[in-house]
Amino acid sequence: MHVDVIGTIAEATTDDLLHRTVIVIDALRATSTLTTALAYGASGVVPVETVQQAKQLQQPGDLLGGERACKKIPGFDLGNSPSEYRADIVQGRRVVMTTTNGTRGIQKAQRASRVLAGSFLNARACAAAAAELQRDIAIICAGTQDVFSWEDGLCAGLIADELLRLQPVELNDLGLALLAGYRYEQKDLAAALLATSNGRRLSRIGFRDDVLFCAQCNVYDIVPMLHEGVLVPLGKIPPHRP
Amino acid sequence: MHVDVIGTIAEATTDDLLHRTVIVIDALRATSTLTTALAYGASGVVPVETVQQAKQLQQPGDLLGGERACKKIPGFDLGNSPSEYRADIVQGRRVVMTTTNGTRGIQKAQRASRVLAGSFLNARACAAAAAELQRDIAIICAGTQDVFSWEDGLCAGLIADELLRLQPVELNDLGLALLAGYRYEQKDLAAALLATSNGRRLSRIGFRDDVLFCAQCNVYDIVPMLHEGVLVPLGKIPPHRP
Numbered sequence: 302m303h304v305d306v307i308g309t310i311a312e313a314t315t316d317d318l319l320h321r322t323v324i325v326i327d328a329l330r331a332t333s334t335l336t337t338a339l340a341y342g343a344s345g346v347v348p349v350e351t352v353q354q355a356k357q358l359q360q361p362g363d364l365l366g367g368e369r370a371c372k373k374i375p376g377f378d379l380g381n382s383p384s385e386y387r388a389d390i391v392q393g394r395r396v397v398m399t400t401t402n403g404t405r406g407i408q409k410a411q412r413a414s415r416v417l418a419g420s421f422l423n424a425r426a427c428a429a430a431a432a433e434l435q436r437d438i439a440i441i442c443a444g445t446q447d448v449f450s451w452e453d454g455l456c457a458g459l460i461a462d463e464l465l466r467l468q469p470v471e472l473n474d475l476g477l478a479l480l481a482g483y484r485y486e487q488k489d490l491a492a493a494l495l496a497t498s499n500g501r502r503l504s505r506i507g508f509r510d511d512v513l514f515c516a517q518c519n520v521y522d523i524v525p526m527l528h529e530g531v532l533v534p535l536g537k538i539p540p541h542r543p
Numbered sequence: 544m545h546v547d548v549i550g551t552i553a554e555a556t557t558d559d560l561l562h563r564t565v566i567v568i569d570a571l572r573a574t575s576t577l578t579t580a581l582a583y584g585a586s587g588v589v590p591v592e593t594v595q596q597a598k599q600l601q602q603p604g605d606l607l608g609g610e611r612a613c614k615k616i617p618g619f620d621l622g623n624s625p626s627e628y629r630a631d632i633v634q635g636r637r638v639v640m641t642t643t644n645g646t647r648g649i650q651k652a653q654r655a656s657r658v659l660a661g662s663f664l665n666a667r668a669c670a671a672a673a674a675e676l677q678r679d680i681a682i683i684c685a686g687t688q689d690v691f692s693w694e695d696g697l698c699a700g701l702i703a704d705e706l707l708r709l710q711p712v713e714l715n716d717l718g719l720a721l722l723a724g725y726r727y728e729q730k731d732l733a734a735a736l737l738a739t740s741n742g743r744r745l746s747r748i749g750f751r752d753d754v755l756f757c758a759q760c761n762v763y764d765i766v767p768m769l770h771e772g773v774l775v776p777l778g779k780i781p782p783h784r785p
């Protein structure tokens with residue numbers, strides 16, 4: 302099984318997506334947050350690119366979530382902090398979500414055979430789900446406005462490491478680099494995340510606890526998978542028809 | 544001092560170059576080979592993009608060197624293997640050189656304040672020279688046809704490590720990733736290089752010894768620096784006029 306890691310959304314080509322399982326990572330914070338929403342009982346997360354699209358797609362009962370410049374969007378119910386997505390708020394409700402990088406990455410990946418959302422929080426479950434789908438895998442690091450983000454790369458390294466525990470895989474060169482980098486940093490991922498550009502920025506504006514939360518490995522078994530435009534927990538969608 | 548590592552030549556923007564010291568790395572094999580040529584007494588290396596340009600720029604006494612698809616170009620004196628650049632062949636002569644990635648990277652970097660060529664063979668000397676120039680630094684991994692190459696990333700990590708021994712530096716996220724990856728692999732760089740895409744390809748076509756040669760750290764004090772279109776050893780050019 303080939304596993305190619307791609308450094309930013311912009312670099313992902315159609316060839317990287319077609320007939321593959323794609324794992325999109327925006328570890329700080331979109332994919333961590335939307336996985337948390339599903340873990341606490343949200344019925345689905347609708348990833349959209351713009352604030353206007355979010356408002357247009359909102360149905361009665363839906364929550365609006367997301368960020369611009371790391372902050373909650375005026376008029377939205379929720380920001381992009383996993384701590385906001387509590388069971389008493391999201392249980393049984395759909396969240397329409399727009400973020401600067403992560404939801405855009407998921408949108409772009411829609412041509413793939415299957416699209417999963419990965420983070421430190423669900424890395425092992427995500428690797429197991431991708432392995433089970435038995436196709437070549439592309440791991441897309443969302444990055445930040447088309448620049449590589451180390452937190453996404455670290456998470457890609459962790460997912461590659463989990464995949465290697467399950468079966469032989471052939472990694473592309475960026476995958477080899479990020480696997481090695483992850484293994485060097487794995488003893489203190491919180492420190493590594495706080496040292497990244499986004500980790501420093503989030504700490505500066507009051508979201509240090511989010512960085513620490515997102516640095517936890519394998520706390521959820523939930524794997525968000527895109528199904529008809531909505532991210533739902535993997536077990537809850539009908540089997541794929543070839 | 545800011546140190547930004549850039550993953551491929553294609554990604555380098557004018558902003559990455561202007562007013563900076565640029566270090567171009569094509570560890571397998573162009574920058575290793577041209578540094579070897581200078582270490583064994585070549586008077587200069589002229590990096591050019593095309594075979595035709597190489598032939599046009601050749602002056603009496605000049606050698607033609609380089610590769611296409613990893614192999615020597617028909618009619619050229621030398622290929623892209625460091626072992627060919629022996630003292631009895633290159634001493635006192637200029638080499639006009641064209642390779643698929645490395646010499647193109649050096650060409651593109653010409654807008655920088657200073658352009659150096661880095662490899663494992665001269666990493667420490669290269670870091671020291673760049674630190675002494677006292678400008679922000681961009682380390683450009685040449686990559687392979689606009690795709691990231693791990694051997695160049697490993698070398699960028701090594702040079703970042705050497706820079707950090709000399710002074711405080713602020714690394715961009717790719718720099719942090721490659722520094723961590725280098726530190727994980729540093730105990731057996733030869734194995735790491737043999738596992739890269741280019742390492743495997745070169746081994747397959749008979750150049751395994753080149754990969755092992757290029758994996759040696761800090762064996763030369765030579766730092767190739769671009770001066771009026773020619774790479775010459777750093778000590779041999781007149782001081783920079785501001």
